[in-house]
Amino acid sequence: VKPAHAFYFNYNTDGYDGDVAEDGKSQDGSETLPYIDESPTMSPQLCAPQGPDGETVSPTPPEGLVPGGDIEKGLEMKKLVLSGFLASEEIYINQLEALLLPMRPLKATATTSQPVLTIQQIETIFYKIQDIFEIHKEFYDALLPNIQQWDEKVTVGHLFQKLASQLGVYKAFVDNYKVALETAEKCSQANSQFQKISENLKVKGPKDSKDCTTTVSMEALLYKPIDRVTRSTLVLHDLLKHTPKDHPDFPLLQDALRISQNFLSSINEEIDPRRTAVTTPKGEARQLVKDGFLVEVSESSRKLRHVFLFTDLLLCAKMKKTAVGRHQQYECKWYIPLADLTFQTLDDSDSCPSIQVLPEHEIEEMKIKISLLKSEIQKEKKAPKGQSRVERLRKKMNEQESWLLLHSPTIPFRIHNKHGKSFLFLLSSDYERSEWRESIQKLQKKDLQACVLSSVELQVLTSSCFKLRTVHNIPVTSNKDDDETPGLYGFLHVIVHSAKGFKQSANLYCTLEVDSYGYFVSKAKTRVFRDTTEPQWNEEFEIELEGSQFLRILCYEKCYDKSMLNKDDNEIVDKIMGKGQVQLDPQTVQSKNWHMDVIEMNGIKVEFSMKFTSRDLSLKRTPSKKQSGVFGVKINVVTKRERSKVPYIVRQCIEEVEKRGIDEVGIYRISGVATDIQALKTAFDTNTKDILVMLSDMDINAIAGTLKLYFRELPEPLLTDRLYPAFMEGIALSDPAAKENCMMHLLRSLPDPNLMTFLTLLEHLKRVAEKEPINKMSLHNLATVFGPTLLRPSESESTKGQHITSASDIWSHDVMAQVQVLLYYLQHPPISFAELKRNTLYFSTDV
The missing domain is CATH 2.30.29.30 (Pleckstrin-homology domain (PH domain)/Phosphotyrosine-binding domain (PTB))
Incomplete structure (x- = not known):
C-alpha cells in the first residue's frame, strides 16, 4: 500500500457512519476524496454510532474489546456497528431518492414540445441511480428487523454477501460518473429551469429526526454513490473484528469483504476526476x-x-x-x-x-461582560427551569466571545x-x-x-x-463542553531562571503567553540579557489567569538595528530563537511549593519555575502581626507613625512613575519582575536609607508593581470592608443625582488617611490616562487594574453570600462593579478633600 493513499480516506476522523455522527444530517458534497486505501489496518474508529432508539452511544475504542472471548461485549459492539451503519444507510437511501425525484417529471416533459432535457441527457445524468437505489432499499429493509430483534443468533452475513455481489452496478456508475457530471453542468448552464431543479434537491431527514429536509445540489448527490462504496468495506472490517470466528456470519462477512476489496482495487485507478x-x-x-x-x-x-x-x-x-x-x-x-x-x-x-485597534477599555469591558455571563450560566444551571435561559445566555456569550476574538488581535x-x-x-x-x-x-x-x-x-x-x-470551532470558551476543564482562574507566579544551548552570544529575552477567553496573549517580558550564550534572568512574574490551560515561553534575540524596525508599531521584528509551551495542570501547579520545569525548543533549554494561587486564596488578606514596616500594616498606623497624610510609599512610587513611567506602554498593566518588587518591599519595610537611589535605578514596572502590591496587601482594602456593600449599591443606582449624592457621601464616610490616599491616587491615575495615546492606558484600563485592589468584599461578606458557588464566581460578579466604582471617580471632575468635608451635599456640574 503506498502510504500517500492514507490521506484520501481520513479513516480515524470519520468512519462509515460519519453521516450519523454529524447530527444525522446528510453530507453536503463535502466528502473526503475517494481514493481508497484497502489496508484493513486502517479500520475506522467508531464515530458516536447511534443505537436503534436514536440515542448516541459514546464511542468505545474497538481495540481490545473482545479480550478472552468476551462474547457479550463483542455482540454489543457488533450491534452498535450495524445500527450506526443502518442509520447512515437510511440517509443514503434518502439521498438517492431525492436524486430520482426529478427524473420522472423530466422524462415526462422530454417527449413534449418544450423539453427541459432530452431523453438521452436524462439517461446519462441518472444512469444506474434507480438500480443502486433498489439494491440498497432491499438491503435496508432486510437488515432493519434483524437489528430490532437482536440476539446472538441473528445472522447478517448473507445480506452483506448479497450486497457485495451486486457491486457491479457501481462499476457502471463510476465509469459514467464523469460524463454524468459534465452533462448536468452543461444542461444547467443552458437551461435555467434545470439549474433551479439541480441546485435545490430536497433530501428527507431520518425517520426519528425532527429536521424534515435538507437542500442539496445534484452535483453533491451524484457523488454519494462513489463515497458509499468505500463505506461498506469499512463496516465489514469492523463487523469482522467483533464477530467470533465460529459464528456462522464470519465466513460470509469475510467473503463479502474479499469481493468488496477486489472491486475497489479494480475501480481505484478509475476514480480520477476528483x-x-x-x-x-x-x-x-x-x-x-x-x-x-x-x-x-x-x-x-x-x-x-x-x-x-x-x-x-x-x-x-x-x-x-x-x-x-x-x-x-x-x-x-x-x-x-x-x-x-x-x-x-x-x-x-x-x-x-x-490597522484600526479598538481602545483597550472596550476589550476589557467585553471580558468583564463575559465573566458575568459565565457566572450567570453557572447559577442558572442549578435553577429548576434554567435550561432554556442557559441556552440564551450561552448564545449571547458566544456572540461576545466571537466579538472579542475578532477585535483583540x-x-x-x-x-x-x-x-x-x-x-x-x-x-x-x-x-x-x-x-x-x-x-x-x-x-x-x-x-x-x-x-x-x-x-x-x-x-x-x-x-x-x-x-x-x-x-x-472558533476558539471560544462557550464552545467547550462543560466537562472539559475550565482552566485556571487566579495568579500564576513564574520565575524565568536561565537558558542555555545558544550557538553564539546574543541579546536575549523571553516573553510569556497564556490563554484566556480561548486565545493566547502576551503577559510578561524579561529584561534583555546582553551579549551572552547563557542568559541568567532569574526574574519572577505574577500573571493573572482567566481560564488558562497553557503557558508558553518564547525566546527572542533583541534587534537594536534601527533600520530594521518596522513602521508598524505592533510589528515585532526581534527574531524568535525558540518557543515552547507547557500545560498548566491544576494538580502540579496548585501545590504550595514552586514547581521547577524545563522547556526545550530548537536545542535551547529554558529553565523556569511556577506556582499558582487560586482566586479564593489571593482574596484573603493576611493582616501582618507586625506594627513596624508598611506592607500589610493598617494605613492609619503607618500615617500616624510617619506623621503624614498619605503613606510615604504611595507618594514615592507615584512620583517615580510620573517622572519616568508615564510614557511606558502598559504601565500598571505589565507586571514588574517579582524579585525587584520583593527588594523594594523589603526596602520600604525596613526603611532603608538608600531607598531613593533604589527607586531611581529600578525598572519602572517594578515600581508600579510595588504600589499595586502595597494596596493589595493592606489588611483591609483602601475603601474599607464596612463600606463595601454600600459602594456596590451606590454604583448600581440609575438616577445620576442619587448616584452622585451617594458616591460622594461614601467618600466622606472614609477615614481621613484612606480618603487622602484615595484622592492622591485618583489624581495620579488621571494624569497617567492623559498620556493614553502613548502609554495605551485609558481610565478604564487603570480602573480594571486598580478597582479590585482597592475594593474587595470582606471574607465575612463573601461567606455570607454562599449561594454563589466558588470564589471565582464572586470575583467575576463583583469585579465588574469594583471597576465601575473606580471608573466613576476617575471620570468625575476633580474632588477636593476640603470641599468634600465642607459640603454635606455635593453637587457636580455633571448632574
Missing part, C-alpha cells in the same frame, strides 16, 4: 498540514477566516452562512501557491494599511503573492504567528511548483476542507 484537486502539479498527494481561525483585515475591516495550509498552497476560506441544521460549507476567499508566497520584507512596510502577519498583492492577518500571539510562518517555510524548502487550480478543482479542494479540518 483526484486532480488533491494532487499537486508533481502528482504528490496534497495534504492538509495546518488549519485554524485567523482574523484577516480586508477592505480595512476585520473578518474571521478559516485558513488551510496544504502541501503546496495556502487557502483562505470563510464559513458560508447556511440554514440551521444544514452542513456548513467553506467558500474560498483566495489562495496563494506556496511557490509564489513571500513574507513581508521590511522595506515595503511604508505602504501597509493602518493586533500582531500583524503579512503575506504576498507573486503579483505583489498583500494579505494581512492579525494574531493575538507571536507564538502562533511564528508557527504559521515556520510551517509555511518548512513546506517551501521542498522543490515546489506553482499551481493554478481550475474552478472545479478549487471547489473540490474547498469542499474537502470541511472534512479535513482539524480545528472545528
